Amino acid sequence: MTQRALDSSGEQPDPVRTPPAPTPPGGLSTAEVAERVARGEVNDVPVRSSRSVTEIVRANVLTRFNLIIGVLWVIMLCVAPIQDSLFGFVIIANTGIGIVQEWRAKKTLDSLAVIGEAKPTVRRDGTSAEVSVAEIVLGDLVELGPGDKAVVDGTVVEADSLEIDESLLTGEADPVVKRPGDPVMSGSFVVAGGGAFTATKVGREAYAAQLAEEASRFTLVQSELRSGISTILKYVTWMMVPTAIGLIISQLVVKDNNFKDSVARTVGGIVPMIPEGLVLLTSVAFAIGVIRLGRQQCLVQELPAIEGLARVDVVCLDKTGTLTEGGMDVTEVRPLNGSDEEYVRRVLGALGSSDPRPNASLQAIIDAYPDGEGWGVTQTLPFSSARKYSGAAFSEGDGSPSAWLLGAPDVLLSSDDPALAETGHLNEQGLRVLLLARARGALDAPDAASGAEPAALVVLEQRLRPDAGETLAYFDDQNVAAKVISGDNAVSVGAVAQKLGMPGAEHALDARRLPEDRDDMASEIERNAVFGRVSPQQKRDMVAALQSRGHTVAMTGDGVNDVLALKDADIGVSMGSGSEATRAVAQIVLLNNSFATLPSVVAEGRRVIGNITRVATLFLTKTVYSVLLAILVVCFQVEYPFLPRHLTLLSTLTIGVPAFFLALAPNKERARPHFVRRVMRYAIPSGTIAAAATFATYLLARHHYAGTGALDAETSAATLTLFLVSMWVLAIIARPYTWWRIALVATMGLCFLVVLAVPWLQDFFALKLVGTTMPWAAVAIAVVAAAVLEFAWRMVGRRFRS
Numbered sequence: 069m070t071q072r073a074l075d076s077s078g079e080q081p082d083p084v085r086t087p088p089a090p091t092p093p094g095g096l097s098t099a100e101v102a103e104r105v106a107r108g109e110v111n112d113v114p115v116r117s118s119r120s121v122t123e124i125v126r127a128n129v130l131t132r133f134n135l136i137i138g139v140l141w142v143i144m145l146c147v148a149p150i151q152d153s154l155f156g157f158v159i160i161a162n163t164g165i166g167i168v169q170e171w172r173a174k175k176t177l178d179s180l181a182v183i184g185e186a187k188p189t190v191r192r193d194g195t196s197a198e199v200s201v202a203e204i205v206l207g208d209l210v211e212l213g214p215g216d217k218a219v220v221d222g223t224v225v226e227a228d229s230l231e232i233d234e235s236l237l238t239g240e241a242d243p244v245v246k247r248p249g250d251p252v253m254s255g256s257f258v259v260a261g262g263g264a265f266t267a268t269k270v271g272r273e274a275y276a277a278q279l280a281e282e283a284s285r286f287t288l289v290q291s292e293l294r295s296g297i298s299t300i301l302k303y304v305t306w307m308m309v310p311t312a313i314g315l316i317i318s319q320l321v322v323k324d325n326n327f328k329d330s331v332a333r334t335v336g337g338i339v340p341m342i343p344e345g346l347v348l349l350t351s352v353a354f355a356i357g358v359i360r361l362g363r364q365q366c367l368v369q370e371l372p373a374i375e376g377l378a379r380v381d382v383v384c385l386d387k388t389g390t391l392t393e394g395g396m397d398v399t400e401v402r403p404l405n406g407s408d409e410e411y412v413r414r415v416l417g418a419l420g421s422s423d424p425r426p427n428a429s430l431q432a433i434i435d436a437y438p439d440g441e442g443w444g445v446t447q448t449l450p451f452s453s454a455r456k457y458s459g460a461a462f463s464e465g466d467g468s469p470s471a472w473l474l475g476a477p478d479v480l481l482s483s484d485d486p487a488l489a490e491t492g493h494l495n496e497q498g499l500r501v502l503l504l505a506r507a508r509g510a511l512d513a514p515d516a517a518s519g520a521e522p523a524a525l526v527v528l529e530q531r532l533r534p535d536a537g538e539t540l541a542y543f544d545d546q547n548v549a550a551k552v553i554s555g556d557n558a559v560s561v562g563a564v565a566q567k568l569g570m571p572g573a574e575h576a577l578d579a580r581r582l583p584e585d586r587d588d589m590a591s592e593i594e595r596n597a598v599f600g601r602v603s604p605q606q607k608r609d610m611v612a613a614l615q616s617r618g619h620t621v622a623m624t625g626d627g628v629n630d631v632l633a634l635k636d637a638d639i640g641v642s643m644g645s646g647s648e649a650t651r652a653v654a655q656i657v658l659l660n661n662s663f664a665t666l667p668s669v670v671a672e673g674r675r676v677i678g679n680i681t682r683v684a685t686l687f688l689t690k691t692v693y694s695v696l697l698a699i700l701v702v703c704f705q706v707e708y709p710f711l712p713r714h715l716t717l718l719s720t721l722t723i724g725v726p727a728f729f730l731a732l733a734p735n736k737e738r739a740r741p742h743f744v745r746r747v748m749r750y751a752i753p754s755g756t757i758a759a760a761a762t763f764a765t766y767l768l769a770r771h772h773y774a775g776t777g778a779l780d781a782e783t784s785a786a787t788l789t790l791f792l793v794s795m796w797v798l799a800i801i802a803r804p805y806t807w808w809r810i811a812l813v814a815t816m817g818l819c820f821l822v823v824l825a826v827p828w829l830q831d832f833f834a835l836k837l838v839g840t841t842m843p844w845a846a847v848a849i850a851v852v853a854a855a856v857l858e859f860a861w862r863m864v865g866r867r868f869r870s
Contacts, residue, residue, distance in 0.1 A: 093209075137159050166355075196211060209267075218253065226265075229450045307691075315338065319701075333711060349731050361374070369657060378670060379740075383548055386553060396429060396530050396531065398527070398528055399499070409524075412504060458474055459471065473511075495563060533662075539664050562600070576598040622638065639655055682730050693754075721791070765786050772842050785842045797857065
């Protein structure tokens with residue numbers, strides 16, 4: 069009888085399955101796979117790239133402020149004309165826009181996630197084939213090679229110098245050598261060698277299944293922008309509740325007014341306190357950002373990455389696959405120490421044949437010397453980023469044994485070897501050089517390279533990405549420091565960077581000379597731009613050193629040696645053709661493998677953050693003046709000057725419509741921290757000035773007008789002042805002016821004039837200016853308020869530069 073225990077949530081987990089029988093070397097048969105699928109023993113974890121449609125609707129509809137506004141809307145539908153209920157229809161329209169935009173973003177994310185999905189290789193019926201992650205069944209024989217990620221848990225059955233990095237799960241940075249019988253955890257990845265394992269846990273039972281699902285979901289969390297807005301809304305709620313209670317008591321109890329009119333004016337005072345459109349507009353801006361980037365084949369796996377990359381001031385670039393294209397060409401082989409060139413070619417061909425999963429360098433050798441047959445492979449040493457070389461032992465055609473190493477000359481040769489000078493000259497030309505050397509000891513010995521005899525230099529030419537130079541120039545122009553961090557020879561990396569016109573590339577630094585102290589390392593990294601011979605752990609240390617100096621760091625890469633640094637960087641960017649491991653930990657995946665897409669991502673992030681900061685000031689200015697007006701009304705024991713229709717009109721013309729356009733406008737300003745402080749520095753003085761000017765006009769109008777219709781005339785005068793001051797706030801936020809920004813502000817002003825000039829609109833919005841003295845006084849007060857606004861904004865700008 070299977071034991072079932074309660075988990076921490078109080079639910080009963082699925083029964084523990086019996087481990088599958090050992091899988092034959094040829095893998096499962098088609099019939100066995102079908103049988104396991106029928107039993108439900110399949111890797112069916114629903115890894116989603118976005119929220120479901122139901123979750124999208126729920127998140128946009130069921131909000132705290134929609135509930136408040138919904139209740140107020142129902143009240144207004146019962147006691148007032150439809151004009152005073154317009155705010156409810158506006159909220160419905162805004163919520164609908166939010167749902168549609170996020171649904172479009174969901175479709176974009178889902179389609180891109182399918183393109184970028186890992187395709188593990190399984191062996192079935194004796195044949196290897198790629199399948200989707202969800203098609204793996206219990207007992208499948210899953211093959212592994214360098215860069216592959218284990219997508220399910222299992223047990224190793226084949227191992228060829230297999231080394232697996234489990235740091236993403238355990239935090240242990242050193243790779244673990246795996247032998248047959250050893251466990252493999254999902255979420256780990258291969259750094260060297262190859263092999264195969266039997267899947268023993270699939271679906272939700274796999275170790276990293278829940279982590280993978282959570283990491284791949286559409287999310288707006290862990291974002292300064294979102295958390296800042298949440299903080300603002302929390303404080304707004306605290307201010308709104310007591311103010312609204314005071315307003316209700318003032319209008320319904322203290323003032324002996326018509327009940328329905330009192331209710332309408334009370335609601336008119338409460339509704340504008342709620343910056344409901346701010347949350348909506350932020351969601352829409354992010355969603356549109358996802359859609360725009362999706363059109364450029366850029367998969368944003370974690371939505372705050374758009375915001376994070378906009379805050380980046382240092383971008384660390386891996387040379388191979390980022391500045392250069394993946395492929396390379398062998399341009400020359402230079403024999404050393406009298407070696408026979410033809411024999412060297414046979415050795416290189418045999419080395420190419422010995423590795424079933426060659427890296428880019430070895431693939432170039434295979435392309436140049438495809439005839440590697442005739443030599444028997446007796447032992448292999450896969451390439452490792454840590455040791456910088458690979459190797460193989462052979463039984464040659466005549467039966468004689470030999471062992472060979474292929475790797476970095478400055479690692480395999482002694483410092484005084486004359487071949488290093490020759491290597492240096494080639495590196496200065498931007499060429500990549502590998503050394504072929506005959507090994508004297510066992511390949512698996514810790515000192516396998518000791519005493520190796522140099523046989524030839526293999527010269528490789530890397531293909532530069534045609535758009536890399538423009539991208540580097542873009543980062544330089546945007547004050548984003550670019551750092552090239554590569555495992556290749558420093559001189560060679562520097563030469564490549566110089567060809568691309570990168571500033572500081574002429575002073576390439578060998579990372580083996582970097583100080584170990586974090587502070588000293590950070591100083592060296594800030595002074596230099598190009599680094600070679602960087603180990604995977606050093607890449608991680610360099611990212612940490614930059615972060616310790618307050619830098620926001622982005623890291624790009626496509627190889628297994630980049631994974632640790634990608635994971636630790638503020639933003640990890642992977643190429644779509646990169647290893648499964650890099651794509652798994654990166655927040656942004658460039659599916660088109662184009663480094664030139666990065667400026668678009670940066671620009672999109674800056675557009676979102678810069679524009680949301682602008683429009684947040686608009687929304688919160690309204691909240692501040694609404695709260696202050698309510699307090700003033702309570703203190704002076706007067707009728708609230710506005711009906712809901714008045715503030716709906718003002719909000720639409722001075723905030724709603726302009727904010728939508730401003731939120732989607734281009735914005736290249738680098739994102740700055742302290743979102744809440746920066747917004748409130750401007751919103752509080754702006755709202756205070758608007759409230760003071762409006763209430764001054766209202767009190768003046770109360771003394772000017774008398775008799776029937778006086779309250780309507782007072783309201784119209786106050787509305788004119790509030791509109792003009794709010795328009796001036798909009799005009800300040802719309803700077804720097806472009807033709808469309810000027811047209812936007814002018815159009816909003818013209819729309820208000822139309823309302824004042826057209827009789828039926830006057831009646832609809834209950835706005836009619838009476839006489840000439842008070843309207844011109846309202847304009848004069850607004851002009852003074854505008855001058856004070858300009859002074860206040862300049863004072864804030866001078867005092868707070870950040």
